[in-house]
Amino acid sequence: MQVIINGEFREIDPQNINNLLEDLDIDPRKVAVELNSEILPKAVFETTFLGERDRLEIVHFVGGG
Amino acid sequence: MQVIINGEFREIDPQNINNLLEDLDIDPRKVAVELNSEILPKAVFETTFLGERDRLEIVHFVGGG
């Protein structure tokens, strides 16, 4: 199915957030995730499954002033 | 009857704004008048009569920066 991650269309299998981050090789402890404009607490990464057309934002800290 | 002019209680006869200003020796062309928190156009000074407990503000220009 198709989702939008950080502004890009992606074809993925139905799965929960943790699996997705794993596939993307992203450490869940070091990011924050927004699903369809709602912030997703880490606690629900496991129980939250992606649906068609979901919009995801995955952010982390970078160098800044 | 009693009205409040610039914060002070005053005992006056029923009359219109022009008469009042005249009594107070104030040139109507050089002031602005607020009646019960509504600005009163000079045009209606003649036709506006004061009632019991009316609150009047009579202001003019003074030196300022």
Added chain:
Amino acid sequence: MQVIINGEFREIDPQNINNLLEDLDIDPRKVAVELNSEILPKAVFETTFLGERDRLEIVHFVGGG
């Protein structure tokens, strides 16, 4: 005979300062003259005659700050 005027060798006839300035088309009232490192008062321009190898400086005012 030869004299040095403002650093340049010049061939001139024996003459006094006034004649020289005239030949050079210089208004004596607007310059100062130094003859062999001595300042020459205007009063003596007429009576001062140039000799071989004399060194003359003729200066005037120019724009300056």
Added chain:
Amino acid sequence: MQVIINGEFREIDPQNINNLLEDLDIDPRKVAVELNSEILPKAVFETTFLGERDRLEIVHFVGGG
């Protein structure tokens, strides 16, 4: 006999500089001495004897900027 030390008249016995400094309880290593406007090297403190009316300046270091 009488000498002038640092501007003050003093009655002292004839003696050399070292003795004088000792009498004055001054450590010769920490001062400089001027005798009659001539600087006296420490080397000659022992061999230099004071005479009547000699003028001595005895200076040292004090706090300064």
Added chain:
Amino acid sequence: MSIPGDKLVIAGREFSSRLMVGTGKYANNEEMIKALEASGAEIITVAVRRVNLDRNRESLLDFIDLKKYTLLPNTAGCYTADDAIRTCRLAREAGMSDFVKLEVLGDEKTLFPDNEELLKAARILVKEGFTVLPYTSDDPIVCKKLEDIGCAAVMPLGAPIGSGLGIRNPYNIRIILDTVKVPVIVDAGVGTASDAAIAMELGCHGVLMNTGIAGARNPVAMAEAMNLAVRAGRLAYLAGRIPKKLYATASSPIEGLLE
């Protein structure tokens, strides 16, 4: 002694003088009138206050020639948008003009503007057809918002009202001049003639002051000094100053030196 055609234009109206002066704090009206004359100002600020019913009815307008001076009523003393708006409406009624110097103050110690309230008031007053000249901070972002709202000019402060500190932050004034297209008038902080000249040399379109003149030992002489200084600064700005250099350049020629 002026540049032909160099006019200050505010809301379509042309003014020859770039100095605006206040009418407060003078020893008496005679001194005030003399100072206004000496300043050459065409726009003068006034405050709106209650008529004092117990004192003589003498009005400021009895002294000021309205053919000569354009009145700019202020909202001095207002600490909320509502008070300022109310004062502007009364001023228009009293003065029959749309020009207002909009001030919304933040506190009594600094008399700095409360720009959040100022923006609120400006949005409403512009809609009501006022020609709004807002007293504000040397904040380019606020000045841009005031321009976008439709204010006829922006009037950033140079320093606190009456402080005489001059332009504390010329950098911000320069940025404001780069940022907005409406006239930029330095309001408040001018203490002496050179302060006014500096404002104009930065490229400001005008200067507004009161205490700097009225508080001087000799207000009339200071008014003339400010008049000259504003013109001097404007002329210097237009004339194009020499660049600054760490080292020297001779002003007399090298050629023709004696040997």
Added chain:
Amino acid sequence: MSIPGDKLVIAGREFSSRLMVGTGKYANNEEMIKALEASGAEIITVAVRRVNLDRNRESLLDFIDLKKYTLLPNTAGCYTADDAIRTCRLAREAGMSDFVKLEVLGDEKTLFPDNEELLKAARILVKEGFTVLPYTSDDPIVCKKLEDIGCAAVMPLGAPIGSGLGIRNPYNIRIILDTVKVPVIVDAGVGTASDAAIAMELGCHGVLMNTGIAGARNPVAMAEAMNLAVRAGRLAYLAGRIPKKLYATASSPIEGLLE
């Protein structure tokens, strides 16, 4: 537009203008004359140079109305007391006047004075009856010595000649004003109108400049700006400015505010 009786007095001679200007670095004589006019100056500096025998004989004096302007010949380009003294003697002979602007330069990069040589030259020239106006540093000790020698004024620099940096060290200028009784004229460094106003507000008796005017994009306009600025600064000094304060003072009354 001037203070009756406020004159600049140098060696017993009175001048109405406190601005002295140079005649160097102008595009042409016409521009120079226009700038002199606009500046209102009464004293103008000139340099002493060899007549160029190969070029037209046109002399600066053909252009300058000596009834209107007092010439102040300088010793620009001199790096020793001897050269400066020689130049002064020639200047007196050429100009029939005792006034000289004495410069003895220390190096070509800064054009700062060599005060040791300057003092030597001044001691001799004063003895020879010259009216010496020395260009010097903002050094109160040197200025006091120049006064004691008998110079008619002291002319400390504000900044390097032609640098346009303004008065780099107003503190020293203030101390000089406290220290000497002869006129103090800031010479060199003025870049724009406010620099000149600041000099006068410090209490200086005059300002001398050349590059600041001649080097401007529009020299005639800048000359007028400097004219106005010197008068503005002088008036402000005499008018007595308000004190500087960190906090504000209202210029509109508190009394009569609406409730």
Added chain:
Amino acid sequence: MSIPGDKLVIAGREFSSRLMVGTGKYANNEEMIKALEASGAEIITVAVRRVNLDRNRESLLDFIDLKKYTLLPNTAGCYTADDAIRTCRLAREAGMSDFVKLEVLGDEKTLFPDNEELLKAARILVKEGFTVLPYTSDDPIVCKKLEDIGCAAVMPLGAPIGSGLGIRNPYNIRIILDTVKVPVIVDAGVGTASDAAIAMELGCHGVLMNTGIAGARNPVAMAEAMNLAVRAGRLAYLAGRIPKKLYATASSPIEGLLE
């Protein structure tokens, strides 16, 4: 080399260092880490950005020892209250901390704050339990409002971000220090060590910088310079400097001079 018990306290947390530094603009992470060490900082700012899915997954947090440094996520790049609020919420989720450096920018050229939007955002974020450290203007009125809203500190700018102009308006910083009780931290504008010392000498409680260090030719050396300068300035502030005087006072005794 420190004053026992002199701690910076923000929202009840104590810090020994009064220098906060950013983590942006370094040539590489190694240089950044060395600079952080040299700075002695305990609080470091970071930005919140999308993970780049196409590049290596390396994270800033892989390099930074969170036992040693407190992260202060910023909202750089946000031009509305909504964007800033959204960024703060994400930052809290990513960092498990309530500390945020709140920036709402007004335009890209100045990067000055839009204080109207900033106040909106601060009101909401404080309600949501964030510890808000707002980047703002040197505007005492806005700073007072931010304190009243419940911000943990105020961080007025010294000059535009990355400009290196130092504290353009020390007067306003002093007034802010008189006006609010929360810590005042100068954020942005510091270009060199003395700028940081001056901020501390004014009485500021801390200094925050990034470009001044990261942009230096030798960032690690500059980080150490800033470390020393902040401590020097703080110590000088506490030590109580001598008053300024126009004239001199001898430091060596008069007594005992030779005659």
Added chain:
Amino acid sequence: MSIPGDKLVIAGREFSSRLMVGTGKYANNEEMIKALEASGAEIITVAVRRVNLDRNRESLLDFIDLKKYTLLPNTAGCYTADDAIRTCRLAREAGMSDFVKLEVLGDEKTLFPDNEELLKAARILVKEGFTVLPYTSDDPIVCKKLEDIGCAAVMPLGAPIGSGLGIRNPYNIRIILDTVKVPVIVDAGVGTASDAAIAMELGCHGVLMNTGIAGARNPVAMAEAMNLAVRAGRLAYLAGRIPKKLYATASSPIEGLLE
């Protein structure tokens, strides 16, 4: 916390500290010693005075560890070349060292140097083998002459002794740094830590002060502040500061911003 190999070299002798301090005006010797320690100074100035025959014989040298500190006797209080020369000769005799801080003062109010007399004294003392460190004005021409005479360093004043005004004219200091090859040490005028940092950031090789430390409310703390500030300024100078710009540059990346 120092740059390996970055030494101050005067007359072939190496010093790690670039801060020189005076020993005058302390409440007592204990405080002085603590302040010297905190300052990290290696060179300390002392005055030469008559032994007081009526008071206790306690000598400054009883308190100072000469293995740790190099004494720099001054000629404070001397107003002629002769007095200064005499004092230097006595100092050499008393201290067994050739180092002297040469001061020839011009007047008691400013304590500014009389450079004409200073040059006279320097010419003689250098011939007599002294290592001369002259206190002088911020006058590049005098500094060049002092270098040519053979002085081991030049010590221009930042502001009047004890005034605490900092470096009044950084432009001249910069020019002096361009002009001479010997070390340039700012002597006098430093009032607080940032003043010292600024001197070092200009490129000066050292700073000398007394009143700024001894006159502080807490001299020992201020001594440490100056110690840190001189090192901060030196490091910042070597690190290469960012250029100054009127506008901003973001320190956080644009890339990866949320949409």
